[in-house]
């Protein structure tokens with residue numbers, strides 16, 4: 001809870017800001033039917049955005065997202081990272097999903113997402129569990145962001161040295 005002084009400052013700012021903002025909106029939207037509406041937004045795009053956020057995809061696939069407390073512009077989302085995840089499986093890098101999805105058709109993505117098996121720490125089983133419509137939603141949202149960023153570094157086999165920072169998993173406990 002914000003301290004009382006901050007709260008009343010917030011109230012004061014809102015009171016100050018709200019009327020001019022309303023006036024501007026009113027000026028920008030003349031009351032001519034149809035004049036301000038563009039094509040109806042695709043509800044699947046908003047659903048895809050929601051799934052990406054609550055699915056935690058940005059935590060690994062977006063550089064700096066966790067450090068910024070999730071407050072990063074969408075333009076910077078899902079471009080992949082060059083921080084390796086290292087463990088008994090070798091070193092994996094969260095893929096650049098903007099490029100990955102751009103290279104597939106929507107139907108290819110739906111099939112891929114529901115059958116893929118990858119290496120840790122990617123929860124491929126999360127993708128497998130997507131309903132068809134949720135898989136389409138993710139595709140449309142990420143596709144709509146456009147291609148950005150570089151491809152992530154390639155996977156390295158166990159024991160192969162890499163020159164990026166890594167997050168190291170402990171070795172599997174002995175049986």
Ligand code: HEC
Nearest residue numbers: 055056057059060085092093094095118119120121122155
């Ligand atoms: C804990 C970190 C982490 C989270 C969270 C995560 N990923 Fe990943 N993801 C990875 C890593 C690491 C790879 C690379 C795996 C490999 O090389 O086998 C990857 C790979 C992928 C790939 C490409 C796989 C391939 O075939 O190259 C897709 C697509 C993907 N992730 C989608 C997602 C989506 C969608 C979400 C959210 C629902 C998500 N990821 C959440 C770490 C993560």
